[in-house]
Amino acid sequence: MSLLVITIGLFSLGLYGILIRRDLVAILASIEVMLGSATLLLVGLAAAGTPMGTHEGAVEATGVMVIVLAAAEAAIGLALVISVARRFKTTRVDELAEVKG
Amino acid sequence: MSGLAWGALYGLAAGLVIAVAALIGVWGERKVAGRIQMRIGPQELGPFGLLQTLADTLKLVLKEDITPAAADVRIFRIAPLIVFAPIAMSFVIIPYASGFAPLDTSVGILFFMAVPAISVIGVLLAGWSSRNTYATIGGLRAAAQMISYELPRTLSILPFVLLAGSMRPLDIMDEWRWWWIPLTFIAFVVYFISSIAEVNRGPFDLPEAESELVAGYFADYSGIRWAIFMMAEYGGMVAAALFGAVFWFGGYLHLPGAFGVIMLIAMATLLAIGMIWVKWTFPRMRPDQLMGTAWKVLTPMALVQLVIIGVVIPWL
Amino acid sequence: MSLESVIFAVLGIVAVSGGIVTVFARDVSRMAMGLGAFLVAVAGFFVYWGATFLGIVQLFVYIGGVLVLMIFAIMLVHRSPDGSPTIESRHDVAAIAVAGGLFFMVVTALRGVVPDSVDQGITSGPAELNEAFLGPMLTHFEMGGVLLLAVLVAVVVILGGDER
CATH class of the missing domain: 1.20.120.1200 (NADH-ubiquinone/plastoquinone oxidoreductase chain 6, subunit NuoJ)
Structure with missing residues (x-):
């Protein structure tokens, strides 16, 4: 129960961060919080006895795959943020619209 | 004592070991540098100048604690510790004696490789919190250099994981054979160069060069805060020397108890003197040469070594 | 305790x-x-x-x-x-409702499924991980490598492409 509350609490915290933050890098940081908390729940469930796959080492393998995906997504996201910042000279979400109205 | 208490004790011991290593390391560096430059090093204080570093430390402790007015004070103060702590952590997985490593995990090799990655955060924060353009540039360059050289450093230790079939340092010591040394010689060269570059030493110390960037990312650090950065640097060098001595020179060579430890320390001293020698012999590398070496020379060399091991393993 | x-x-x-x-x-x-x-x-x-x-x-x-x-x-x-730039946040009730609602929904839904305390722990080590990656999860492993290569190339293209 405490595992669930902490993990889902962090997940909703990250979601709240995505909804309220007005800066691109801060939104990416909130996405990382969501990903981290989801991985935590995954590994916590496996530690509590839920089998993750056919093989015994599948839980750590799944965790490694999730971390790899998160790192790939962070890399592309940050590259896009830098590219956007170069073009628009700002990273504030409110000012980043080309189509107004 | 419970495992947690032993762990805390070993962590404290690691911090002390780094302090002692820095003291002896600085003395050794000044002596070796002196001999290379055809002069004698420090010789006034104590026999052979051994107390010189102690006197310097006393001077540093008594200096005024200056924090730049524009700096972000809390992060400014934490950054040296973030650089120092992982280096202390990396001392505990080295197998010092037969069957004894302070932290005996099944993933010891990965631990030693992964932990200095945390120091990069400290370097970046140190440069950023000084609010000083040159410090920030120095921090960026130092961080880019450190993460670039992590790759060949990690790849160079993989041959031993393949040869022994385990990531646990004690298992590798059990399986160690003397003819692994010529087999993994390319990996040794890659490891030696990458370790020197990883701790921002030797010909790779552009980010902290006094004549280039006014000491780069620790420009605004004085007294003991600067000493913590230096301890991290010497500590990293000593840890790299110990680790290299364990795998490429045979470590404690299966000598019992304390003899093994003395053997290991002797080998590590040889490696450390080699690293100091390299620093005072070669001119400083430019940033583009630095990055080019990591990506275009050392990583392919490490991969070639892996291919060699992969081809040879079925016959072992 | x-x-x-x-x-x-x-x-x-x-x-x-x-x-x-x-x-x-x-x-x-x-x-x-x-x-x-x-x-x-x-x-x-x-x-x-x-x-x-x-x-x-x-x-x-x-x-x-x-x-x-x-x-x-x-x-x-x-x-x-x-001076460090500040990040703005726009707190509003809708965001709180969404995040809080998600929290309550998921906790209520999964409460019966998630065990109360984590007793067992994970006993597999690098050896089992190795067997998993070279066995049932080989496709995952290879696709992970391809993904990272694609990300490497993509980042170089996004950032290095045409210098303005």
Whole structure:
């Protein structure tokens, strides 16, 4: 129960961060919080006895795959943020619209 | 004592070991540098100048604690510790004696490789919190250099994981054979160069060069805060020397108890003197040469070594 | 108050406070440090549950990779050595409702499924991981490698493409 509350609490915290933050890098940081908390729940469930796959080492393998995906997504996201910042000279979400109205 | 208490004790011991290593390391560096430059090093204080570093430390402790007015004070103060702590952590997985490593995990090799990655955060924060353009540039360059050289450093230790079939340092010591040394010689060269570059030493110390960037990312650090950065640097060098001595020179060579430890320390001293020698012999590398070496020379060399091991393993 | 529950409580507190700092901090560097604390706490959880390899990979990749990337991006984008730029947040009721609603929905739905306490821990080590990756999860492993290669090329194209 405490595992669930902490993990889902962090997940909703990250979601709240995505909804309220007005800066691109801060939104990416909130996405990382969501990903981290989801991985935590995954590994916590496996530690509590839920089998993750056919093989015994599948839980750590799944965790490694999730971390790899998160790192790939962070890399592309940050590259896009830098590219956007170069073009628009700002990273504030409110000012980043080309189509107004 | 419970495992947690032993762990805390070993962590404290690691911090002390780094302090002692820095003291002896600085003395050794000044002596070796002196001999290379055809002069004698420090010789006034104590026999052979051994107390010189102690006197310097006393001077540093008594200096005024200056924090730049524009700096972000809390992060400014934490950054040296973030650089120092992982280096202390990396001392505990080295197998010092037969069957004894302070932290005996099944993933010891990965631990030693992964932990200095945390120091990069400290370097970046140190440069950023000084609010000083040159410090920030120095921090960026130092961080880019450190993460670039992590790759060949990690790849160079993989041959031993393949040869022994385990990531646990004690298992590798059990399986160690003397003819692994010529087999993994390319990996040794890659490891030696990458370790020197990883701790921002030797010909790779552009980010902290006094004549280039006014000491780069620790420009605004004085007294003991600067000493913590230096301890991290010497500590990293000593840890790299110990680790290299364990795998490429045979470590404690299966000598019992304390003899093994003395053997290991002797080998590590040889490696450390080699690293100091390299620093005072070669001119400083430019940033583009630095990055080019990591990506275009050392990583392919490490991969070639892996291919060699992969081809040879079925016959072992 | 056993040692286990103390460790769990400490890790939980560090994780949650790291998350709170990440989401609510107005200063960029504070947010980065909050994220760092959160990631360290997650790595601590992994090691505490027995998945040592995963914990160290978390340290290596997330803190030594993703967090470093993020700080690099912050330094390249918020390039002002004088005074740190502040991040604005627009708190509104709808966001609270969405996040809170999601929390209650998921907790209520999964409450019967998730066990109360984490007893067993993970006993598999690098050897089992190795067998898994070269066995049933070989496709995952290879696709992961292809994905990372694609990301490498994509980042070079996005950032290096045409210099204006």
